[in-house]
Amino acid sequence: MQRKIAIPRELLVDEELMLPGMTSCQGCAAPISMKIALKALGNRTVIVFPACCFCVFQGGYPYSNLKVPVIHCPFETSAVVASGAAAALDVRGEKDTTVMVWAGDGGTFDIGIQALSGAAERNDNILFVCYDNEAYMNTGIQRSSATPMGAWTTTTPAGSLKSEPKKDIEQIMLAHHIAYMATASPAYPDDLYRKFQKARQITGMKFIHLLSACPPGWRIDPADSVRTMRLATQSRVFPIYEVTKQTGAAPGEDTWEYDITVIPEKEVPVSDYLKSQGRFRLMTDDMVMKIQKQADRKWRDLVEKRDATRLSGV
Amino acid sequence: MKKAIKGNHAVSHGVRLSRVGVISAYPITPQTTIVEELSEMCARGEISARFIKVESEHSAMASLIGAATAGARTFTASSGNGLLLMHEVLHWTAGARLPIVMADVNRAVSGVWNIWAEQTDSLAQRDTGWIQIYCESSQELLDGVLMAYRLAEKVMLPVMIAYDAFFLSHTTEIVDIPDADVVDRFLPPYEPPVQLNFDDPRMFGGFFSTDYFYEHRYTVQQASQEALNVYPEVCREFNAHFGRSYDLVETWLTDDADTILVTAGAITSVSRIVIERLRSQGEKVGLMKLRMFRPIPVECWRKVLGNASRVVVIDRNLSVGVGGVFAAEIRSALYASDRHPPVYSAIAGLGGRDVTPEDVEGILHSMKVDDPSPDIPLYWGLKR
Ligand SMILES: Cc1ncc(C[n+]2csc(CCOP(=O)(O)OP(=O)(O)O)c2C)c(N)n1
Ligand code: SF4
Ligand SMILES: [Mg+2]
Secondary structure, eight states: OOOOOOHHHHHHHHHOSOOOOOOOOTTTHHHHHHHHHHHHHOOSEEEEEOSSSSHHHTTTTTTSSSOOOEEOTTTOOOOHHHHHHHHHHHHHTTSEEEEEEEEEIIIITTTHHHHHHHHHHHSSSEEEEEOOSSSSSTTTTTTOOOOOTTBBBBOOOSSSSOOOOOOOHHHHHHHHTSSSSEETTTTTTHHHHHHHHHHHHHOEEEEEEEEOOOOOTTOOGGGGHHHHHHHHHHHHHOOOEEEEEEEOSSSTTTTTEEOOOOSSOOOOHHHHHHHEEEEGGOOHHHHHHHHHHHHHHHHHHHHHHHHHHHHHHO | EEEEEHHHHHHHHHHHHHTTEEOOOOTTTTTTTHHHHHHHHHHHOOOOOEEEEOHHHHHHHHHHHHHHHHTTTTEEEEEEEHHHTOOOOOOOOHHHOOOOOEEEEEEEOOOOOOOSSSSSHHTTTTTSSSSEOOOOOOHHHHHHHHHHHHHHHHHTEEEEEEEETTTTTHHHHHHHEOOHHHHHHSSOOOOSOOOOOOOOOEEOOOOHHHHHHHHHHHHHHHHHHHHHHHHHHHHHHHHHHHOOOOOEEESOOOTTEEOOOOOOHHHHHHHHHHHHHHTTTTEEEEEEEEEEEEEEEHHHHHHTTOOEEEEEEEEEEEBBBOOOOHHHHHHHHHSSSOOOEEEEEEOOOGGGGGOOOOHHHHHHHHHHHTTOOTOOOOTTTOOO
């Protein structure tokens, strides 16, 4: 059964803040997400880019394909560069602005995590977006701590596929007691749009974890990019949910409400998702089973948390 | 208003009077009291800045990329290991032409810990594009911060004020703290030449191909050279407002000197005593104190040092594989000049070891009597 996607009107008719002419690969999911995100955020948005694929294909001096101010920064610094920009806009009395970081998984899970943790702990008023293509793509597909178990990359070649599970960045961010944490995927554009709209209205630290297909890195056909990401959610490898802070009546009484915002139209085994990509071609059945178990556990955990927080929330 | 305050406190007053918008810093001995004082000033409402209490020096400097790009006047302070941690971001901030001002309390760095005075930390940043000003007194520190903003915002390069750990950071001196309204006349609010503007969106930084990168680097070099013209102007204006005069270098009794001693930072104060003593004994010695070290005021150095028959440089720093940094750079600055006296190099005071007037006199004496080779540094006071 096909899930009905209600495309918000604004998505179709609003001003485009991302222009054509980018040099990303065909089928790169990251620009799809950016296009939708900017429609939700509007033009009073500053984007901070660390080193990553996006920082390269977004422009190339003297061109920029984004009609919002853009600040490029060193690889490991993006969160705190955004904190500084947000502070300065505040001092200058600029109201109703969003300072958004747009970083890869390397710039988030690995080299950028110190600055990110600092900004999250201080609850700086920024929106940190990680477009997660599960490896260092810009430097030619090397493993990151976001690379899933069993994946081939140029630093986890045949014979030494990645043996460690993906780092759980979502739990790490939630452990910082942040205002809003969500996952999203351009395979579900209506949900993605709504989440950026919601994040825009929240003051404090917001974190959005985007799944982002990368045809050369995932070894898929560019035409299958969105289909593959949909399989990620249908197989529950990448569940789409959000966790929103509910400010308590008294200090120390804040709670966090879980909501699973995309209930997939159908359920598929993780092997469907894994088998669709060349990077998992060499995975053993053992590993597939492990990933299935992890996905099942994560889903059960999410449902439990959703039900529990919903009950207590009302 | 005259007050007895420590060097670090003088810096904090300079920052307060400069009406900065965003401060970001991470504590490290002996810079810590600056961070504490600025936090207090913010808490008391004497400064209306936002103070970002970051988790590292790396983030301190990085946060100012965002803040300065978004149009705020910015400040940070660090020392030793903290400054080294910033290294990549120092190249970035200078290349991005951000007029950040930083105080660096010169502290030793190595593979062992030492928290005391040495200039190797800031000198290791000399290729980053940051303008470097070395200071000798607390008054010079406070005034230096005010002038640094004028200079930085004129040439659009960041400025580092460097001064010795403890000898200056924690020593109490009488400082004339200027009135805020006079400072306001000297230092108007910061107006970035390229604004972060939502109605006219720009890209700051980004990918520069080989077609553009070289030219980009050249503009940074030009801006730095321009600082040599702008700084004396800033000093003149500062003098007109506050009655204290500064210059690219400070000279004392150099006009007729046979031997000119070159120092930077707190060792200068000690050296003054020695110069006075030797002069009274009829020796023709003079003193050149380095103030601006990046960009190098080559012409100025040549003019001051050219007539001497020997130059003696005391370096409280060590570039391993070279020797003293100041001596090496002075030598190369003089090389193409018609008159280039031999430049003798003495390493002294590393890791905060005290350099007394007797040490300075001993160095000068040894250079004269032992007639060492100018190529080999004199490791003064080394226990063998
Ligand atoms: C300090 C530093 N180390 C390494 C690099 C090289 N580098 C640039 S981008 C990149 C990987 C980026 O990976 P990710 O953040 O996942 O973004 P992606 O390119 O995959 O979209 C690396 C290692 C750098 N620019 N800076
Ligand atoms: S390598 Fe991957 S992430 Fe990078 S532009 Fe190509 S598709 Fe996009
Ligand atoms: Mg990546």
